[in-house]
Amino acid sequence: MEEKPSKASGESLVHHGSEESHQQSDIRKLWTTATLSQMNLNLPLSKVEEWSDTDGSSFCHQKSGVDPGDNNFKQELDEHTLSKLELHRGRSLGSNLEERESRTEAEKSSSMSSLSILKQTPHRAYWAEQQNRLPLPLTELMENEAVEILTKALQSYRSGIGKDHFLTKQLQRSIEGLKKRRNKRLHVS
Amino acid sequence: MKLKQGSFLWYLYLDKIYCLLSVRNVKALMEYFQLLDVHRKNTLNDVLFFHFLHHVTNLNRPQIMIIFDMLDWNAVGEIGFDQFYMLVCILLSHQNHLEEQFIYRHSRPVFELLDLDGDLRISLDDLKLYNFLFNIKKQELKELYHNFDITGDH
Known part of the structure:
Protein backbone atom coordinates (compact mmCIF):
# COMPACT_ATOMS: atom_id res chain seq x y z
CA MET A 1 0.00 0.00 0.00
CA GLU A 2 2.77 2.29 0.88
CA GLU A 3 4.81 1.37 -2.17
CA LYS A 4 2.23 2.57 -4.67
CA PRO A 5 2.41 6.29 -4.06
CA SER A 6 6.21 6.17 -4.07
CA LYS A 7 6.10 4.26 -7.34
CA ALA A 8 3.65 6.70 -8.75
CA SER A 9 5.79 9.61 -7.67
CA GLY A 10 8.81 7.84 -9.15
CA GLU A 11 7.00 7.39 -12.41
CA SER A 12 5.92 10.94 -12.40
CA LEU A 13 9.46 11.97 -11.74
CA VAL A 14 10.69 9.94 -14.65
CA HIS A 15 7.96 11.30 -16.84
CA HIS A 16 8.59 14.77 -15.68
CA GLY A 17 12.32 14.49 -16.14
CA SER A 18 12.14 13.07 -19.61
CA GLU A 19 9.51 15.58 -20.64
CA GLU A 20 11.50 18.44 -19.26
CA SER A 21 14.65 17.32 -21.03
CA HIS A 22 12.63 16.99 -24.20
CA GLN A 23 11.28 20.42 -23.79
CA GLN A 24 14.65 21.88 -22.93
CA SER A 25 16.17 20.47 -26.05
CA ASP A 26 13.16 21.61 -28.02
CA ILE A 27 13.41 25.10 -26.70
CA ARG A 28 17.11 25.24 -27.36
CA LYS A 29 16.65 24.10 -30.93
CA LEU A 30 13.81 26.45 -31.54
CA TRP A 31 15.62 29.31 -29.95
CA THR A 32 18.32 28.99 -32.60
CA THR A 33 15.80 28.67 -35.42
CA ALA A 34 13.84 31.58 -34.04
CA THR A 35 16.89 33.83 -33.96
CA LEU A 36 17.95 32.66 -37.39
CA SER A 37 14.60 33.40 -38.92
CA GLN A 38 14.46 36.89 -37.53
CA MET A 39 15.54 39.65 -39.77
CA ASN A 40 15.88 42.16 -36.99
CA LEU A 41 17.81 40.77 -34.03
CA ASN A 42 17.19 43.84 -31.91
CA LEU A 43 13.67 42.77 -31.08
CA PRO A 44 12.44 43.15 -27.50
CA LEU A 45 12.89 40.03 -25.40
CA SER A 46 9.19 39.63 -24.69
CA LYS A 47 8.45 39.28 -28.36
CA VAL A 48 11.17 36.73 -28.89
CA GLU A 49 9.87 34.68 -25.95
CA GLU A 50 6.39 34.80 -27.38
CA TRP A 51 7.65 33.42 -30.67
CA SER A 52 9.71 30.71 -29.10
CA ASP A 53 6.73 29.70 -26.97
CA THR A 54 4.42 29.19 -29.88
CA ASP A 55 7.11 27.40 -31.81
CA GLY A 56 7.92 25.28 -28.80
CA SER A 57 4.41 23.92 -28.49
CA SER A 58 4.21 23.01 -32.14
CA PHE A 59 7.58 21.32 -32.13
CA CYS A 60 6.73 19.32 -29.03
CA HIS A 61 3.63 17.88 -30.64
CA GLN A 62 5.36 17.13 -33.86
CA LYS A 63 8.08 15.24 -32.10
CA SER A 64 5.80 13.20 -29.89
CA GLY A 65 3.79 12.22 -32.96
CA VAL A 66 0.48 12.92 -31.22
CA ASP A 67 -2.15 15.06 -32.75
CA PRO A 68 -2.82 18.19 -30.68
CA GLY A 69 -6.44 17.20 -30.54
CA ASP A 70 -5.74 13.77 -29.06
CA ASN A 71 -6.61 13.61 -25.38
CA ASN A 72 -4.76 10.32 -24.74
CA PHE A 73 -1.56 12.23 -24.65
CA LYS A 74 -2.79 14.31 -21.74
CA GLN A 75 -4.22 11.31 -19.90
CA GLU A 76 -0.86 9.60 -19.84
CA LEU A 77 0.63 12.36 -17.81
CA ASP A 78 -0.20 12.86 -14.19
CA GLU A 79 -1.48 16.07 -12.79
CA HIS A 80 1.85 17.26 -11.48
CA THR A 81 3.53 16.94 -14.84
CA LEU A 82 0.60 18.58 -16.52
CA SER A 83 0.73 21.54 -14.19
CA LYS A 84 4.44 21.88 -14.88
CA LEU A 85 3.79 21.68 -18.58
CA GLU A 86 1.07 24.27 -18.21
CA LEU A 87 3.61 26.58 -16.65
CA HIS A 88 6.06 26.03 -19.47
CA ARG A 89 3.71 26.22 -22.33
CA GLY A 90 1.57 28.97 -20.93
CA ARG A 91 -1.43 29.64 -23.05
CA SER A 92 -0.45 27.20 -25.80
CA LEU A 93 -2.28 24.30 -24.12
CA GLY A 94 -5.55 26.14 -24.23
CA SER A 95 -8.16 25.26 -26.78
CA ASN A 96 -7.06 22.95 -29.56
CA LEU A 97 -8.27 25.31 -32.20
CA GLU A 98 -6.13 28.12 -30.89
CA GLU A 99 -3.19 25.80 -30.73
CA ARG A 100 -3.58 24.70 -34.31
CA GLU A 101 -3.90 28.28 -35.42
CA SER A 102 -0.84 29.35 -33.52
CA ARG A 103 1.11 26.42 -34.90
CA THR A 104 0.26 27.18 -38.51
CA GLU A 105 0.97 30.83 -37.92
CA ALA A 106 4.35 30.09 -36.39
CA GLU A 107 5.23 27.73 -39.23
CA LYS A 108 4.15 30.29 -41.75
CA SER A 109 6.07 33.11 -40.17
CA SER A 110 9.25 31.05 -39.81
CA SER A 111 9.08 29.73 -43.36
CA MET A 112 8.29 33.19 -44.73
CA SER A 113 11.16 34.84 -42.91
CA SER A 114 13.66 32.13 -43.88
CA LEU A 115 12.54 32.47 -47.50
CA SER A 116 12.98 36.20 -47.41
CA ILE A 117 16.47 35.74 -45.96
CA LEU A 118 17.32 33.33 -48.76
CA LYS A 119 16.15 35.84 -51.30
CA GLN A 120 17.92 38.82 -49.79
CA THR A 121 21.31 37.45 -48.71
CA PRO A 122 23.47 35.51 -51.15
CA HIS A 123 25.01 32.17 -50.31
CA ARG A 124 28.10 32.39 -48.12
CA ALA A 125 30.38 30.72 -50.68
CA TYR A 126 29.07 33.00 -53.42
CA TRP A 127 29.64 36.01 -51.19
CA ALA A 128 33.20 34.93 -50.37
CA GLU A 129 33.93 34.44 -54.05
CA GLN A 130 32.62 37.89 -54.85
CA GLN A 131 34.78 39.37 -52.13
CA ASN A 132 37.89 37.61 -53.34
CA ARG A 133 37.47 38.19 -57.04
CA MET B 1 58.67 60.54 -62.66
CA LYS B 2 55.01 60.06 -63.47
CA LEU B 3 52.72 57.08 -63.61
CA LYS B 4 50.91 56.53 -66.88
CA GLN B 5 47.32 57.60 -66.39
CA GLY B 6 44.87 54.74 -66.75
CA SER B 7 47.46 52.04 -66.17
CA PHE B 8 46.75 49.27 -63.68
CA LEU B 9 48.99 50.79 -61.00
CA TRP B 10 47.16 54.07 -61.36
CA TYR B 11 44.04 52.44 -59.88
CA LEU B 12 45.75 51.13 -56.76
CA TYR B 13 45.22 53.04 -53.56
CA LEU B 14 48.13 53.71 -51.25
CA ASP B 15 47.26 54.24 -47.60
CA LYS B 16 48.30 57.80 -46.80
CA ILE B 17 49.33 57.09 -43.21
CA TYR B 18 51.11 53.76 -43.45
CA CYS B 19 52.16 54.10 -47.10
CA LEU B 20 51.10 50.52 -47.80
CA LEU B 21 48.53 48.85 -50.00
CA SER B 22 45.46 47.10 -48.65
CA VAL B 23 45.34 43.29 -48.72
CA ARG B 24 42.92 43.33 -51.65
CA ASN B 25 45.24 45.66 -53.55
CA VAL B 26 48.23 43.45 -52.81
CA LYS B 27 46.27 40.45 -54.05
CA ALA B 28 45.45 42.30 -57.27
CA LEU B 29 49.08 43.31 -57.63
CA MET B 30 50.13 39.71 -57.13
CA GLU B 31 47.84 38.61 -59.97
CA TYR B 32 49.37 41.31 -62.14
CA PHE B 33 52.86 40.12 -61.19
CA GLN B 34 51.92 36.55 -62.05
CA LEU B 35 50.73 37.63 -65.49
CA LEU B 36 54.12 39.22 -66.12
CA ASP B 37 55.99 36.26 -64.65
CA VAL B 38 55.85 34.24 -67.87
CA HIS B 39 58.66 31.88 -66.92
CA ARG B 40 56.86 30.82 -63.73
CA LYS B 41 59.81 31.50 -61.44
CA ASN B 42 58.03 34.06 -59.22
CA THR B 43 60.49 36.64 -60.49
CA LEU B 44 60.89 39.21 -63.28
CA ASN B 45 64.11 39.36 -65.25
CA ASP B 46 65.66 42.63 -66.39
CA VAL B 47 63.97 42.58 -69.82
CA LEU B 48 60.48 42.08 -68.43
CA PHE B 49 61.16 44.56 -65.64
CA PHE B 50 62.36 47.19 -68.10
CA HIS B 51 59.32 46.83 -70.36
CA PHE B 52 56.98 46.88 -67.39
CA LEU B 53 58.43 50.07 -65.92
CA HIS B 54 58.82 51.68 -69.32
CA HIS B 55 55.16 50.99 -70.01
CA VAL B 56 53.73 52.34 -66.75
CA THR B 57 56.07 55.30 -66.09
CA ASN B 58 57.97 57.97 -68.01
CA LEU B 59 61.34 56.76 -66.71
CA ASN B 60 64.16 56.29 -69.21
CA ARG B 61 66.32 53.21 -69.68
CA PRO B 62 69.28 54.27 -67.43
CA GLN B 63 66.89 55.19 -64.61
CA ILE B 64 65.04 51.89 -64.91
CA MET B 65 68.27 49.94 -64.83
CA ILE B 66 69.43 51.89 -61.75
CA ILE B 67 66.20 50.88 -60.01
CA PHE B 68 66.63 47.28 -61.12
CA ASP B 69 70.16 47.16 -59.69
CA MET B 70 68.92 48.73 -56.48
CA LEU B 71 66.17 46.14 -56.04
CA ASP B 72 68.33 43.23 -57.16
CA TRP B 73 70.68 43.73 -54.23
CA ASN B 74 71.95 40.14 -54.23
CA ALA B 75 72.66 40.32 -57.99
CA VAL B 76 70.69 37.31 -59.18
CA GLY B 77 69.48 39.23 -62.22
CA GLU B 78 65.83 38.93 -61.23
CA ILE B 79 63.50 40.58 -58.76
CA GLY B 80 60.84 38.86 -56.70
CA PHE B 81 57.40 39.96 -55.61
CA ASP B 82 58.66 41.55 -52.36
CA GLN B 83 60.87 43.96 -54.25
CA PHE B 84 58.20 44.51 -56.86
CA TYR B 85 55.69 45.40 -54.14
CA MET B 86 58.11 47.83 -52.56
CA LEU B 87 58.79 49.46 -55.90
CA VAL B 88 55.06 49.89 -56.54
CA CYS B 89 54.67 51.51 -53.10
CA ILE B 90 57.56 53.89 -53.90
CA LEU B 91 56.00 54.76 -57.27
CA LEU B 92 52.59 55.37 -55.73
CA SER B 93 54.04 57.46 -52.89
CA HIS B 94 55.87 59.53 -55.49
CA GLN B 95 52.68 59.90 -57.48
CA ASN B 96 50.77 61.01 -54.37
CA HIS B 97 53.60 63.28 -53.12
CA LEU B 98 54.10 61.13 -50.05
CA GLU B 99 57.81 60.45 -50.48
CA GLU B 100 58.75 61.93 -47.11
CA GLN B 101 56.02 59.99 -45.36
CA PHE B 102 57.17 56.84 -47.14
CA ILE B 103 60.77 57.28 -46.04
CA TYR B 104 59.58 58.03 -42.49
CA ARG B 105 57.35 54.93 -42.33
CA HIS B 106 59.75 52.54 -44.05
CA SER B 107 63.08 54.04 -43.06
CA ARG B 108 64.87 50.73 -42.53
CA PRO B 109 63.98 49.08 -45.88
CA VAL B 110 64.70 52.37 -47.68
CA PHE B 111 68.05 52.65 -45.92
CA GLU B 112 68.90 49.05 -46.84
CA LEU B 113 67.98 49.70 -50.45
CA LEU B 114 70.06 52.85 -50.68
CA ASP B 115 73.03 51.34 -48.87
CA LEU B 116 74.37 49.74 -52.05
CA ASP B 117 77.68 48.42 -50.73
CA GLY B 118 76.22 47.26 -47.41
CA ASP B 119 78.54 49.25 -45.15
CA LEU B 120 75.58 50.68 -43.22
CA ARG B 121 76.23 54.13 -44.62
CA ILE B 122 74.55 56.11 -47.37
CA SER B 123 76.81 58.49 -49.20
CA LEU B 124 75.66 61.74 -50.74
CA ASP B 125 76.31 60.25 -54.19
CA ASP B 126 74.01 57.29 -53.45
CA LEU B 127 71.22 59.60 -52.48
CA LYS B 128 71.78 61.78 -55.53
CA LEU B 129 71.54 58.69 -57.69
CA TYR B 130 68.04 57.95 -56.43
CA ASN B 131 66.68 61.44 -55.97
CA PHE B 132 64.48 60.96 -59.09
CA LEU B 133 62.73 58.15 -57.23
CA PHE B 134 62.23 59.88 -53.89
CA ASN B 135 62.03 63.39 -55.27
CA ILE B 136 64.65 64.79 -52.89
CA LYS B 137 65.86 68.25 -53.90
CA LYS B 138 69.62 68.93 -54.09
CA GLN B 139 69.43 71.76 -51.58
CA GLU B 140 67.49 69.55 -49.14
CA LEU B 141 70.11 66.84 -49.50
CA LYS B 142 72.92 69.25 -48.72
CA GLU B 143 71.11 70.57 -45.66
CA LEU B 144 70.36 67.04 -44.51
CA TYR B 145 73.99 66.02 -44.70
CA HIS B 146 75.10 69.24 -43.10
CA ASN B 147 72.76 68.60 -40.14
CA PHE B 148 73.43 64.91 -39.63
CA ASP B 149 77.04 64.48 -40.68
CA ILE B 150 78.43 65.00 -37.17
CA THR B 151 81.66 63.11 -37.92
CA GLY B 152 82.37 65.34 -40.93
CA ASP B 153 83.33 62.46 -43.28
CA HIS B 154 80.21 62.82 -45.50
Whole structure:
Protein backbone atom coordinates (compact mmCIF):
# COMPACT_ATOMS: atom_id res chain seq x y z
CA MET A 1 0.00 0.00 0.00
CA GLU A 2 2.77 2.29 0.88
CA GLU A 3 4.81 1.37 -2.17
CA LYS A 4 2.23 2.57 -4.67
CA PRO A 5 2.41 6.29 -4.06
CA SER A 6 6.21 6.17 -4.07
CA LYS A 7 6.10 4.26 -7.34
CA ALA A 8 3.65 6.70 -8.75
CA SER A 9 5.79 9.61 -7.67
CA GLY A 10 8.81 7.84 -9.15
CA GLU A 11 7.00 7.39 -12.41
CA SER A 12 5.92 10.94 -12.40
CA LEU A 13 9.46 11.97 -11.74
CA VAL A 14 10.69 9.94 -14.65
CA HIS A 15 7.96 11.30 -16.84
CA HIS A 16 8.59 14.77 -15.68
CA GLY A 17 12.32 14.49 -16.14
CA SER A 18 12.14 13.07 -19.61
CA GLU A 19 9.51 15.58 -20.64
CA GLU A 20 11.50 18.44 -19.26
CA SER A 21 14.65 17.32 -21.03
CA HIS A 22 12.63 16.99 -24.20
CA GLN A 23 11.28 20.42 -23.79
CA GLN A 24 14.65 21.88 -22.93
CA SER A 25 16.17 20.47 -26.05
CA ASP A 26 13.16 21.61 -28.02
CA ILE A 27 13.41 25.10 -26.70
CA ARG A 28 17.11 25.24 -27.36
CA LYS A 29 16.65 24.10 -30.93
CA LEU A 30 13.81 26.45 -31.54
CA TRP A 31 15.62 29.31 -29.95
CA THR A 32 18.32 28.99 -32.60
CA THR A 33 15.80 28.67 -35.42
CA ALA A 34 13.84 31.58 -34.04
CA THR A 35 16.89 33.83 -33.96
CA LEU A 36 17.95 32.66 -37.39
CA SER A 37 14.60 33.40 -38.92
CA GLN A 38 14.46 36.89 -37.53
CA MET A 39 15.54 39.65 -39.77
CA ASN A 40 15.88 42.16 -36.99
CA LEU A 41 17.81 40.77 -34.03
CA ASN A 42 17.19 43.84 -31.91
CA LEU A 43 13.67 42.77 -31.08
CA PRO A 44 12.44 43.15 -27.50
CA LEU A 45 12.89 40.03 -25.40
CA SER A 46 9.19 39.63 -24.69
CA LYS A 47 8.45 39.28 -28.36
CA VAL A 48 11.17 36.73 -28.89
CA GLU A 49 9.87 34.68 -25.95
CA GLU A 50 6.39 34.80 -27.38
CA TRP A 51 7.65 33.42 -30.67
CA SER A 52 9.71 30.71 -29.10
CA ASP A 53 6.73 29.70 -26.97
CA THR A 54 4.42 29.19 -29.88
CA ASP A 55 7.11 27.40 -31.81
CA GLY A 56 7.92 25.28 -28.80
CA SER A 57 4.41 23.92 -28.49
CA SER A 58 4.21 23.01 -32.14
CA PHE A 59 7.58 21.32 -32.13
CA CYS A 60 6.73 19.32 -29.03
CA HIS A 61 3.63 17.88 -30.64
CA GLN A 62 5.36 17.13 -33.86
CA LYS A 63 8.08 15.24 -32.10
CA SER A 64 5.80 13.20 -29.89
CA GLY A 65 3.79 12.22 -32.96
CA VAL A 66 0.48 12.92 -31.22
CA ASP A 67 -2.15 15.06 -32.75
CA PRO A 68 -2.82 18.19 -30.68
CA GLY A 69 -6.44 17.20 -30.54
CA ASP A 70 -5.74 13.77 -29.06
CA ASN A 71 -6.61 13.61 -25.38
CA ASN A 72 -4.76 10.32 -24.74
CA PHE A 73 -1.56 12.23 -24.65
CA LYS A 74 -2.79 14.31 -21.74
CA GLN A 75 -4.22 11.31 -19.90
CA GLU A 76 -0.86 9.60 -19.84
CA LEU A 77 0.63 12.36 -17.81
CA ASP A 78 -0.20 12.86 -14.19
CA GLU A 79 -1.48 16.07 -12.79
CA HIS A 80 1.85 17.26 -11.48
CA THR A 81 3.53 16.94 -14.84
CA LEU A 82 0.60 18.58 -16.52
CA SER A 83 0.73 21.54 -14.19
CA LYS A 84 4.44 21.88 -14.88
CA LEU A 85 3.79 21.68 -18.58
CA GLU A 86 1.07 24.27 -18.21
CA LEU A 87 3.61 26.58 -16.65
CA HIS A 88 6.06 26.03 -19.47
CA ARG A 89 3.71 26.22 -22.33
CA GLY A 90 1.57 28.97 -20.93
CA ARG A 91 -1.43 29.64 -23.05
CA SER A 92 -0.45 27.20 -25.80
CA LEU A 93 -2.28 24.30 -24.12
CA GLY A 94 -5.55 26.14 -24.23
CA SER A 95 -8.16 25.26 -26.78
CA ASN A 96 -7.06 22.95 -29.56
CA LEU A 97 -8.27 25.31 -32.20
CA GLU A 98 -6.13 28.12 -30.89
CA GLU A 99 -3.19 25.80 -30.73
CA ARG A 100 -3.58 24.70 -34.31
CA GLU A 101 -3.90 28.28 -35.42
CA SER A 102 -0.84 29.35 -33.52
CA ARG A 103 1.11 26.42 -34.90
CA THR A 104 0.26 27.18 -38.51
CA GLU A 105 0.97 30.83 -37.92
CA ALA A 106 4.35 30.09 -36.39
CA GLU A 107 5.23 27.73 -39.23
CA LYS A 108 4.15 30.29 -41.75
CA SER A 109 6.07 33.11 -40.17
CA SER A 110 9.25 31.05 -39.81
CA SER A 111 9.08 29.73 -43.36
CA MET A 112 8.29 33.19 -44.73
CA SER A 113 11.16 34.84 -42.91
CA SER A 114 13.66 32.13 -43.88
CA LEU A 115 12.54 32.47 -47.50
CA SER A 116 12.98 36.20 -47.41
CA ILE A 117 16.47 35.74 -45.96
CA LEU A 118 17.32 33.33 -48.76
CA LYS A 119 16.15 35.84 -51.30
CA GLN A 120 17.92 38.82 -49.79
CA THR A 121 21.31 37.45 -48.71
CA PRO A 122 23.47 35.51 -51.15
CA HIS A 123 25.01 32.17 -50.31
CA ARG A 124 28.10 32.39 -48.12
CA ALA A 125 30.38 30.72 -50.68
CA TYR A 126 29.07 33.00 -53.42
CA TRP A 127 29.64 36.01 -51.19
CA ALA A 128 33.20 34.93 -50.37
CA GLU A 129 33.93 34.44 -54.05
CA GLN A 130 32.62 37.89 -54.85
CA GLN A 131 34.78 39.37 -52.13
CA ASN A 132 37.89 37.61 -53.34
CA ARG A 133 37.47 38.19 -57.04
CA LEU A 134 38.81 41.24 -58.81
CA PRO A 135 36.31 43.47 -60.58
CA LEU A 136 36.01 42.45 -64.25
CA PRO A 137 37.08 45.82 -65.74
CA LEU A 138 40.22 45.74 -63.62
CA THR A 139 40.99 42.18 -64.71
CA GLU A 140 40.55 43.20 -68.34
CA LEU A 141 42.77 46.23 -67.89
CA MET A 142 45.40 44.11 -66.19
CA GLU A 143 45.40 41.49 -68.94
CA ASN A 144 45.46 44.06 -71.75
CA GLU A 145 48.37 45.85 -70.13
CA ALA A 146 50.21 42.56 -69.58
CA VAL A 147 49.75 41.63 -73.25
CA GLU A 148 51.17 45.00 -74.34
CA ILE A 149 54.19 44.71 -72.02
CA LEU A 150 54.85 41.09 -72.94
CA THR A 151 54.59 41.81 -76.68
CA LYS A 152 57.30 44.46 -76.33
CA ALA A 153 59.37 42.05 -74.26
CA LEU A 154 58.93 39.39 -76.96
CA GLN A 155 60.53 41.70 -79.52
CA SER A 156 63.47 42.22 -77.16
CA TYR A 157 63.75 38.46 -76.61
CA ARG A 158 63.73 37.80 -80.36
CA SER A 159 66.44 40.35 -81.03
CA GLY A 160 68.44 39.40 -77.95
CA ILE A 161 68.35 35.60 -77.68
CA GLY A 162 66.67 34.58 -80.93
CA LYS A 163 63.18 33.40 -81.78
CA ASP A 164 63.99 29.71 -81.29
CA HIS A 165 65.15 30.06 -77.71
CA PHE A 166 62.90 28.22 -75.25
CA LEU A 167 62.38 31.41 -73.19
CA THR A 168 61.14 33.22 -76.29
CA LYS A 169 58.79 30.35 -77.05
CA GLN A 170 57.58 30.28 -73.48
CA LEU A 171 56.86 34.00 -73.61
CA GLN A 172 55.07 33.65 -76.93
CA ARG A 173 52.90 30.85 -75.56
CA SER A 174 51.87 32.89 -72.54
CA ILE A 175 50.96 35.87 -74.76
CA GLU A 176 48.83 33.60 -76.94
CA GLY A 177 47.18 32.16 -73.84
CA LEU A 178 46.34 35.62 -72.55
CA LYS A 179 44.95 36.67 -75.93
CA LYS A 180 42.82 33.51 -76.09
CA ARG A 181 41.44 34.18 -72.63
CA ARG A 182 40.62 37.76 -73.60
CA ASN A 183 38.85 36.69 -76.81
CA LYS A 184 36.86 34.07 -74.96
CA ARG A 185 35.59 36.68 -72.54
CA LEU A 186 34.73 39.05 -75.38
CA HIS A 187 32.69 36.35 -77.12
CA VAL A 188 30.84 35.45 -73.93
CA SER A 189 29.87 39.05 -73.21
CA MET B 1 58.67 60.54 -62.66
CA LYS B 2 55.01 60.06 -63.47
CA LEU B 3 52.72 57.08 -63.61
CA LYS B 4 50.91 56.53 -66.88
CA GLN B 5 47.32 57.60 -66.39
CA GLY B 6 44.87 54.74 -66.75
CA SER B 7 47.46 52.04 -66.17
CA PHE B 8 46.75 49.27 -63.68
CA LEU B 9 48.99 50.79 -61.00
CA TRP B 10 47.16 54.07 -61.36
CA TYR B 11 44.04 52.44 -59.88
CA LEU B 12 45.75 51.13 -56.76
CA TYR B 13 45.22 53.04 -53.56
CA LEU B 14 48.13 53.71 -51.25
CA ASP B 15 47.26 54.24 -47.60
CA LYS B 16 48.30 57.80 -46.80
CA ILE B 17 49.33 57.09 -43.21
CA TYR B 18 51.11 53.76 -43.45
CA CYS B 19 52.16 54.10 -47.10
CA LEU B 20 51.10 50.52 -47.80
CA LEU B 21 48.53 48.85 -50.00
CA SER B 22 45.46 47.10 -48.65
CA VAL B 23 45.34 43.29 -48.72
CA ARG B 24 42.92 43.33 -51.65
CA ASN B 25 45.24 45.66 -53.55
CA VAL B 26 48.23 43.45 -52.81
CA LYS B 27 46.27 40.45 -54.05
CA ALA B 28 45.45 42.30 -57.27
CA LEU B 29 49.08 43.31 -57.63
CA MET B 30 50.13 39.71 -57.13
CA GLU B 31 47.84 38.61 -59.97
CA TYR B 32 49.37 41.31 -62.14
CA PHE B 33 52.86 40.12 -61.19
CA GLN B 34 51.92 36.55 -62.05
CA LEU B 35 50.73 37.63 -65.49
CA LEU B 36 54.12 39.22 -66.12
CA ASP B 37 55.99 36.26 -64.65
CA VAL B 38 55.85 34.24 -67.87
CA HIS B 39 58.66 31.88 -66.92
CA ARG B 40 56.86 30.82 -63.73
CA LYS B 41 59.81 31.50 -61.44
CA ASN B 42 58.03 34.06 -59.22
CA THR B 43 60.49 36.64 -60.49
CA LEU B 44 60.89 39.21 -63.28
CA ASN B 45 64.11 39.36 -65.25
CA ASP B 46 65.66 42.63 -66.39
CA VAL B 47 63.97 42.58 -69.82
CA LEU B 48 60.48 42.08 -68.43
CA PHE B 49 61.16 44.56 -65.64
CA PHE B 50 62.36 47.19 -68.10
CA HIS B 51 59.32 46.83 -70.36
CA PHE B 52 56.98 46.88 -67.39
CA LEU B 53 58.43 50.07 -65.92
CA HIS B 54 58.82 51.68 -69.32
CA HIS B 55 55.16 50.99 -70.01
CA VAL B 56 53.73 52.34 -66.75
CA THR B 57 56.07 55.30 -66.09
CA ASN B 58 57.97 57.97 -68.01
CA LEU B 59 61.34 56.76 -66.71
CA ASN B 60 64.16 56.29 -69.21
CA ARG B 61 66.32 53.21 -69.68
CA PRO B 62 69.28 54.27 -67.43
CA GLN B 63 66.89 55.19 -64.61
CA ILE B 64 65.04 51.89 -64.91
CA MET B 65 68.27 49.94 -64.83
CA ILE B 66 69.43 51.89 -61.75
CA ILE B 67 66.20 50.88 -60.01
CA PHE B 68 66.63 47.28 -61.12
CA ASP B 69 70.16 47.16 -59.69
CA MET B 70 68.92 48.73 -56.48
CA LEU B 71 66.17 46.14 -56.04
CA ASP B 72 68.33 43.23 -57.16
CA TRP B 73 70.68 43.73 -54.23
CA ASN B 74 71.95 40.14 -54.23
CA ALA B 75 72.66 40.32 -57.99
CA VAL B 76 70.69 37.31 -59.18
CA GLY B 77 69.48 39.23 -62.22
CA GLU B 78 65.83 38.93 -61.23
CA ILE B 79 63.50 40.58 -58.76
CA GLY B 80 60.84 38.86 -56.70
CA PHE B 81 57.40 39.96 -55.61
CA ASP B 82 58.66 41.55 -52.36
CA GLN B 83 60.87 43.96 -54.25
CA PHE B 84 58.20 44.51 -56.86
CA TYR B 85 55.69 45.40 -54.14
CA MET B 86 58.11 47.83 -52.56
CA LEU B 87 58.79 49.46 -55.90
CA VAL B 88 55.06 49.89 -56.54
CA CYS B 89 54.67 51.51 -53.10
CA ILE B 90 57.56 53.89 -53.90
CA LEU B 91 56.00 54.76 -57.27
CA LEU B 92 52.59 55.37 -55.73
CA SER B 93 54.04 57.46 -52.89
CA HIS B 94 55.87 59.53 -55.49
CA GLN B 95 52.68 59.90 -57.48
CA ASN B 96 50.77 61.01 -54.37
CA HIS B 97 53.60 63.28 -53.12
CA LEU B 98 54.10 61.13 -50.05
CA GLU B 99 57.81 60.45 -50.48
CA GLU B 100 58.75 61.93 -47.11
CA GLN B 101 56.02 59.99 -45.36
CA PHE B 102 57.17 56.84 -47.14
CA ILE B 103 60.77 57.28 -46.04
CA TYR B 104 59.58 58.03 -42.49
CA ARG B 105 57.35 54.93 -42.33
CA HIS B 106 59.75 52.54 -44.05
CA SER B 107 63.08 54.04 -43.06
CA ARG B 108 64.87 50.73 -42.53
CA PRO B 109 63.98 49.08 -45.88
CA VAL B 110 64.70 52.37 -47.68
CA PHE B 111 68.05 52.65 -45.92
CA GLU B 112 68.90 49.05 -46.84
CA LEU B 113 67.98 49.70 -50.45
CA LEU B 114 70.06 52.85 -50.68
CA ASP B 115 73.03 51.34 -48.87
CA LEU B 116 74.37 49.74 -52.05
CA ASP B 117 77.68 48.42 -50.73
CA GLY B 118 76.22 47.26 -47.41
CA ASP B 119 78.54 49.25 -45.15
CA LEU B 120 75.58 50.68 -43.22
CA ARG B 121 76.23 54.13 -44.62
CA ILE B 122 74.55 56.11 -47.37
CA SER B 123 76.81 58.49 -49.20
CA LEU B 124 75.66 61.74 -50.74
CA ASP B 125 76.31 60.25 -54.19
CA ASP B 126 74.01 57.29 -53.45
CA LEU B 127 71.22 59.60 -52.48
CA LYS B 128 71.78 61.78 -55.53
CA LEU B 129 71.54 58.69 -57.69
CA TYR B 130 68.04 57.95 -56.43
CA ASN B 131 66.68 61.44 -55.97
CA PHE B 132 64.48 60.96 -59.09
CA LEU B 133 62.73 58.15 -57.23
CA PHE B 134 62.23 59.88 -53.89
CA ASN B 135 62.03 63.39 -55.27
CA ILE B 136 64.65 64.79 -52.89
CA LYS B 137 65.86 68.25 -53.90
CA LYS B 138 69.62 68.93 -54.09
CA GLN B 139 69.43 71.76 -51.58
CA GLU B 140 67.49 69.55 -49.14
CA LEU B 141 70.11 66.84 -49.50
CA LYS B 142 72.92 69.25 -48.72
CA GLU B 143 71.11 70.57 -45.66
CA LEU B 144 70.36 67.04 -44.51
CA TYR B 145 73.99 66.02 -44.70
CA HIS B 146 75.10 69.24 -43.10
CA ASN B 147 72.76 68.60 -40.14
CA PHE B 148 73.43 64.91 -39.63
CA ASP B 149 77.04 64.48 -40.68
CA ILE B 150 78.43 65.00 -37.17
CA THR B 151 81.66 63.11 -37.92
CA GLY B 152 82.37 65.34 -40.93
CA ASP B 153 83.33 62.46 -43.28
CA HIS B 154 80.21 62.82 -45.50
